[in-house]
Amino acid sequence: MNTTRFSYPLKKIGLIGGGQLGKMTAQAAREMGFAIYVLDPQIQCPAASIADKHIIGSLYDSVKIRELAHLSDVLTYEIEHVDIETLKQLYDQGYPIYPSPYVLEVIQDKWRQKQVLAQHHIPVPKFQAVDDLNATFLAQAKFPLVQKARRGGYDGKGVAILRSIEDKEKILPVPSMIEEFVAFKKELAIMIARDKQGNIACYPVVEMVFDDRTNICDIVAAPATISPALAEQARKIAVDAICALDGIGVFGVEMFLTQDDQILVNEIAPRPHNSGHYTIEACLTSQFEQLVRIVSDLPLGSAKLLSPAVMLNLLGEAGYQGRPVITGLVETLSIAGLSFHFYDKSITRPFRKMGHITLLADDIETALMALDNVKKTLKIQGEDMIHD
């Protein structure tokens, strides 16, 4: 195909996973005239009604993935937990998939991911694979330490922090790796977009603040309040990490800023990332549009930040489930520069990611104060109370 000539629809993009990242990717694609087909097991998944077609099936269903590939010109995914063997077979037959399933395979296994990064001299916390955190291991272990399931974790799931041998009942009974416990000053993140020619669009360094209750990223402030030198160092490390993986696509690089101002890569997500939602309003090109551009052989857009921004995840309130009921929206939307996103999930659950808001403001401090009020005002409850 001549890349300077597109017939309508510009391209048919197959997307594995139809959650909120899929919905926002689909919206970016549809704005630009792309067709988008989504595979997701849930009939009412967030991306379903934005997509041109929704194939209902498991992300591990080889037949459904092949059906999606057959309909589409190119495949991508919004979640790591997919049938990688099928993707590898398709890829080996020449079917375009971005990021490559071989990159995904490395990232899926947290130990291999760290190993590749360490081999390329990317700074990471000290780590080691451990088949079994048995008595022998624990007897000589240096606490505190972090156990991570090698596969399958997300949003704090699959991670156990062991502060002493007393915490041994927290140990996850799965193949895992252990890492030193990093007493960080800040958690940082950067979105990196890298195209097939190796061109890179690097978004600003942002700061992530996590909810203590859930270990879900709660607030993202863009840009992070760190020195320009540290920001530059973080950007270099993030870019080097994606180059080390030879990643093509959009990547969220999560990093620790340690007490002594070291930057260590914590984890990489091979897809649009919660820490990049602010790019929709605050950057010239959103992370979602970048993914659409990359998989479609279009040039990268500018990642320039137009305005400081703060993003707040809207989680389902504890104690409620069922059809969402939103209170405080009028008060919230009266804040100038605030955008409200709701993910079209028809059922809320405690701490489920139901939406987010982004607030542009001249400075981060003012925006954070406004978000504090939003957190008190805006509630996503369900029609049903959960009784203990």
Add this chain to the structure above:
Amino acid sequence: MNTTRFSYPLKKIGLIGGGQLGKMTAQAAREMGFAIYVLDPQIQCPAASIADKHIIGSLYDSVKIRELAHLSDVLTYEIEHVDIETLKQLYDQGYPIYPSPYVLEVIQDKWRQKQVLAQHHIPVPKFQAVDDLNATFLAQAKFPLVQKARRGGYDGKGVAILRSIEDKEKILPVPSMIEEFVAFKKELAIMIARDKQGNIACYPVVEMVFDDRTNICDIVAAPATISPALAEQARKIAVDAICALDGIGVFGVEMFLTQDDQILVNEIAPRPHNSGHYTIEACLTSQFEQLVRIVSDLPLGSAKLLSPAVMLNLLGEAGYQGRPVITGLVETLSIAGLSFHFYDKSITRPFRKMGHITLLADDIETALMALDNVKKTLKIQGEDMIHD
């Protein structure tokens, strides 16, 4: 309904018309968790696949409009040419419709529109209703003059410029009004959002440049390069005009800046407007989100301009029809700060509005130069040549 409490979906919005304005309204609505139902006669109208439901039917079909109203919590429209009698009946029965069909009725008739504005001392070109531009009338007419069909015009259709009596074969054989021919310096426009409480969000004054071939708005530059005093005067006139109409909704106010720096209101559109597309990327709240907020009893968003911006309409190339084929997209998207919108029209025709691009830039002059290149590079042709 308590406006501070929303159940999911937040509200069901019924939209009459599913063209590009409908598509972009639907996208804003879907981002925020609203359901949107669209009435449009075309199966593959731009809004069809973004909407939750598409009722296929004429915009003048009373039964279909009632069906849409029955499904929805509130009605709005993206086009003036709809069955106003049905809307008035629904409105009189207490059904919420914004803008009110009585405001729409005034705006639909260009003569009544001008009359209301003149009664409220809004400056407008000299005008008069004329049932018949017959020989008697023409014998004493002062040329040049502009004949406008009282109803049904859009994109330059329904307007005849009569430079002398020689142009009499251009006369439109419909009920019309005549206006003095305004030799303007610039054509300006402002988007005004006004809610039920009378709160107003006023967007910047922009400059519209029209294509000589088609009289379709070609380029919009935001902000207009006029003095702050003139801009303030234009904003005041536009706000006064919407207040004079008691308009609730989103309105495009088109104005002339005359050779002697008078501002005259040319026409008002009671809906999102081509001159406001730039608000998607360049303003804190887009014109489409404002409409969604207003019809849903949510507070107005800020209309602040984040960055100067220039918008270019992408029209189907002359000489082509059929399935769109886009060339030059790679070159175009390599321009930093450029966003590409394609309206999902499966058939192109000469000068059909197929999409638009918005370019954010530090200054308008640079952006206009870049757009000049885009106009040379980016072509939307059809698969079929049109043979004369």
